[in-house]
Amino acid sequence: MTTSLPLSRRHFLASATALAGGFQLGFTLAPAQADSPKPELNAWVVIAPDESVTIRIARMEMGQGTLTGLAQLVAEELECDWSKVRTEYPTPGQNLKRNRVWGNFATGGSRGIRDSHDYVRKGGAAARMMLVSAAAKQWGVAESDCTVSKGIVTHKASNRSLSYGQLAQAAALIEPPKDIVLKDPKDWTIAGKPLPRLDTRDKVTGAQLYSMDHTMPGLLHAALKNCPIFGGKLKSYDAKQALTMKGVKKVVTVADKGVAVVADNWWRAQQALETITIVWDEGPNATLSSAAIEATLKQGLEAQDAVIGNQSGDAKAAFASAHQIIEAEYSYPYQHHATMEPMNATVLYTPEKCEAWTSTQNAETALAALAKAAGLPAEQCDIHRMLLGGGFGRRAVSHDYVEQAALIAKQMPGVPVKLIWSREEDMLHGHYHPITRARMKAGLDSQGNVTALHMRISGQSIMASINANAFFAAGRDPSSFQGLNPGGTEGVFGYAIPNLLIDHAIRNPPIPAGYWRGVNNNQNALYLESFIDELAQATGSDPLAFRQKLLAKSPQHLAVLNAVADKAEWHKPAPKGIYRGLAQHMGYGSYVAACAEVSVTGNKIQIHRIVAATNPGHAVNPQQIMAQIEGSFAYGLSALFYGEITLKDGKVEQENFDTYEILRMAQMPKVESIVMPSGGFWGGVGEPTIFVAAPAVLNAIAAATGKRLRTMPIQSHSDLKIS
Amino acid sequence: MIEIILNGKKQVLDVEGDMPILWALRDLGLTGTKYGCGIAQCGACTIHIDGEAVRSCSLPVSALQAGQKITTIEGIAGTVLHPLQQAFIDLDVPQCGYCQSGQLMAAAALLSKNPKPDDALIDQEMTNICRCGTYNRIRAAIKQASAHITQKA
Known part of the structure; x- marks a missing residue:
């Protein structure tokens, strides 16, 4: 294009x-x-x-x-x-x-x-x-x-x-x-x-050009190594050998954080980069580990101070008079976007003009990043948009890769330079799905009615990571409550619970967080929909009937739930060995629900069928919406079973797909989509059904095994494997 | 330096022997073959060497023998599209599309050996990663192309 x-x-x-x-x-x-x-x-x-x-x-x-x-x-x-x-x-x-x-x-x-x-x-x-x-x-x-x-x-x-x-x-x-x-x-x-x-x-046909494929006369290629420890810097490096290697044109520093090799071929640049001995100033996070982050988040579950996202009645008083209290704690890890196309950008800098050819979800933000790095007014810069080999939020806000490409190109005026991050560099320098935990507490009366619910979220704010000034001015991050809001268009909590408190103890580890397909809806839906199932179980209720009762006053939430239940024939017993799970959620303006059918044999989970429904208000292209529904389950189930970024010594432990596994064809369930636009509003379709992917499957696994999985991903915290 | 047959034409590869085939091909302008991981995990770089699907990011040029036939995504169509390419279009398979060259090359190798693969064989042979999650449509497209090929035969 x-x-x-x-x-x-x-x-x-x-x-x-x-x-x-x-x-x-x-x-x-x-x-x-x-x-x-x-x-x-x-x-x-x-x-x-x-x-x-x-x-x-x-x-x-x-x-x-x-x-x-x-x-x-x-x-x-x-x-x-x-x-x-x-x-x-x-x-x-x-x-x-x-x-x-x-x-x-x-x-x-x-x-x-x-x-x-x-x-x-x-x-x-x-x-x-x-x-x-x-x-x-x-x-x-x-x-x-x-x-x-x-x-x-x-x-x-x-x-x-x-x-x-x-x-x-x-x-x-x-x-x-x-x-x-x-x-x-x-x-x-x-x-x-x-x-x-x-x-x-x-x-x-292979003709589609991504920014990875952009070429122009005289193009050189850059490979970069940035300090792998968050908050660390470049101290010194020795590039003597690299400079003697075939095709190498130059070795440059990138801001105060990285070293790049510029060569006539990217592989040559990367090979030369590997020979450079780099000494890092490891900075304040040199000992940071996942265990320390977990401890911080657990403390947040107990904290007195928390930002309130949704409140009605008096949940704490209602707990005191409840017939029964049910509590459960869940957690959701850091995850990497892992776009198929690693971050890259081509920049041509001259003192008068700076242009980039790159993949971006927001070319205006990319332009601002380019102009800043080039030291030129935005009017003298431009971004030529190339098709993205995946975005999922990684290319939405931070344009670190554009900035770095500009800083490298600036050291070679008049020469176009394409910076490509190796997959390892890409994985070590993500803007990760934020980490959170939640403690869910419900009060039930003697008839099994939910009289009170307290959902305490503890964990990272994306806004604090990407726009600290706005975050500190607001003192809260509205996106933390996606799908849990009392009203509005973005994500409304659908259940009628007389005494409700949803709050967020903000705990921000020094790891960059970013928007990641589905964003905070992912864990919010997982926490809430798992716990609703736990309550249904505790009261001996059918999970569908239990939800239907609580959603009686939320007709649009209810409609998608009923649609999946009908299509999955919830009212009929599942085939022998098959167990079902439900979930519903509202986010990005759309109402979504799913029913998963799984079997568990030994430690092997097989997902036989997903029925998913969305009401996006208006459906501009129903078959493309179906494609988004199918894809959202691949992304969401990959997260559920495999997705986890862990930290050791201030550095991400996963560097490539061998340690950061992705769901593949053999594990992909059949997905039956219901696109049911009601008219009357405009909701999104690229993300919403991902919200219900994990909780529907978790609820089906709990139905199959009698055991509730509350710590994600499944691979790291259970013997169960997807087959 | 080695001479091979690339997409049906003679081609000299004049690069270091340890350069992965992927990067040698991309320097020739054949950018349909993608870099995804560099460790033969994702399959975005899949090409055919003498009809076998190979992950070119992890195979050095020195592993090639003179005269070997290399086919990339740019070379699988004849006068008309390969039945798999047509099926991918008919079923609107690609989303972002970045992995699709590799998926097509893996699928084409599969069908050339097993024109009528069952689901289990598709699962076994199609191990390329797609982050957009087009797996179900890829499977359907393989079956459509399979029907087309076996009908013609």
């Missing part, structure tokens, strides 16, 4: 209608040049005389299908011929120059579509209205007498028609409309349909 844009700024007045999104949307266009080969109708739509329709995509594709989904939404309102659609990524530099006409580039939190559907659809609709207007003007007829279908405007009364390609140049001169009415989703013909992705073919 190239990011070359055909038009320069002189074609636009980059100001316009302020929308609810809080930024300017460039519907107001200056007259397009009459000879312009590819008229831009507005920031989102370019139509060429050959009828090709280029739809600009601000959010980033990383496998989740947002490229296709966003194009469907624009094309739906544009009423163009879908077969003529191609896509293009504007750069953040272009966004900056055009007063952020494309809005936010951030692609995380399953927000690609749910945060931008309104203005991208308006972009498509405005372009269609201008095309119709241009035709009406040419024919001297009323716009209302014209119809439009698949890129052809027709005036039936006079039997005339013109194509978008023929109209585009004239349309670009038309004043953009002010009042735009979007289609009712029930009338959609492109959006809402299970269309094939737009970006598949090159991925099966």
